[in-house]
Amino acid sequence: MLFLFPSAIFITIFLIIPAVWTLYLGLTNYSLTGLAAANPKFVGLQNYAKVLKDPEFYNSFKLTIIFVIGSAIIGQALLGFIIAWTFSDKPGKLRSFVEVIIILAWMVPSSVVTFLWSAFLNGQNGTLNKIIGGQTEWLITHPMLSIIVFNSWRGAAFSVLLFGAAIAAVPKSHLEVARIAGASKYRQLRDIIVPASRGHILTNLLLISLWSFNLFTPYLLTGGGPGGKTEILPIFVYEKALRYFNFGIASAIATIMLLINFVFALIVIRRGKQK
């Protein structure tokens, strides 16, 4: 018990107290400016009522769903699976090379990566425009697509590695029985590899959906703009708290996000247990 003491202190200070504090803030009109800053009042569920009546919240929620489906489910999971499957029967050296390239995207710090992508997508001198020969300001004309592609690129490594391990774990003889029966590559995938990787697929979908749902990094690329077009929920909370200093509302949104994550995780885990 004594050994747990130091970590228990840190967990309490940096995790439990802020979490409870956020829950409490959500029930007050706490703010950094004005009267409420000096003398916050307990307002009950008023903040929640305000949030749930706010069309901006629903808009942000919709954008988050588009972002998660686009970048996590299609971009990272589906693309990651296709990459992992494509290279699963290629020679070990080629596979290792591809894995290293993909992991590089995962290793570099977020701030550096966003800077690289800003340079890549820049309208005047961006690498992409130089390659395809255009003047498109990608972050302004296609902001949502830009952050979806960005997050897919950034996170695909995890899915490639996880699915790569799952596919490698399917015994060779299982695929060979199918080959002798005359099953095509696609049938081997559908009938054997996917069912055998079911657990990995669900775990992967759960993790990357939660990560993307809570991801703040796109702020460094678009700042939530232009015109709120990429204001996904984590950015929405940040704006409410640190631009408008409305901590009560921000805490209420954060709590709602937590509940959404919780319900989503429960559904996925439940599904994983049915066999």
Next chain:
Amino acid sequence: MSGFVEVKNLTKIFPNGTKALDSLNLSIEQGEFFALLGPSGCGKTTLLRTIGGLEQVTDGEIYIDNTEVTYVEPGDRNIAMVFQDYALYPHMSVEENIGYPLKVRKIEKGLRAERILTAAQALQIQNLMDRKPSQISGGQQQRVAVARAMATRPNLYLFDEPLSNLDARLRLEARTFLKQLQRELGVTTILVTHDQSESLALADRMAVMELGTIRQLGSPAEFFHRPANLFVASFIGSTPMNLLDGKIVNGMVHVGDSHINVPFATKSASEGQNVVLGVRPEYVSVSSPQSGGFTGVVKVLENLGTHYLVSIDCNGLLVRGTVPDGEEPTPGSIISLLPDPKRTLLYDKKSGDLI
């Protein structure tokens, strides 16, 4: 073209440079139960897998039923394979597992159900149809794997050590069952095994392989009685053959201090030739000391059930023989072991071949 399966000058070199098969020729008759035997790394599994189309050949040709299949996809060879790990799909029931190859081949549902049932009945697993592979025993899993192969009605069965994962007792049961099933079906079968007793028990004909080539080809009886070379001689037999260095002097084989008659079967032994005398422990008899043969002190007695394996030490030379239960000598006593001249073999020391 005579054989049902014809392998001609088959060579397989893996990308890492390993030569697994070295211009190998083999002919297997229709309806034959053929066993490929050898130590690990001898190329027996590679040969089976190239016949099945799972490995690309480097050079040579393969014919099945008078059709060249060297570059034909495994799915178009009308074969079925049973793997050592059975390769049952954990997410499918026993019934779905047996039916999967039929489903892939788009066999209509009614016919499929009929064929699944026939195969399941033949292997006595029809009461396990709804179970998952994880819910049945190893022996039952093995039967499901055989049933799955059977249901496709192939021209050729390829068995890759299908009995190795069973415990000793179950393996004997499965062995008898497999042989009976093969007789009834009459379908050509190739079995790969590293267990010489399995090969002797099951095969009509067999081949022993070493370093990608066939060292001997023949019936199990030929293998047991007349191993063609020292490699095969040391590999076949549940109690290892006595292999004793000697020399032909005055028309006798001199082994250590003992002088043995040249065996009946030996055709060409020349005076002064260095030889290896081979005799199975089963083919020596015990007699009183100094009555010829090998005389020495009884060192070890091993109980084999109906027999004892006796090891005697004749001046540093270890000779083994089996004696019936109840007639075993006492350890430390001096006895003679007489090789049966009809069952004794001579090998050339240099080439290792039977002479």
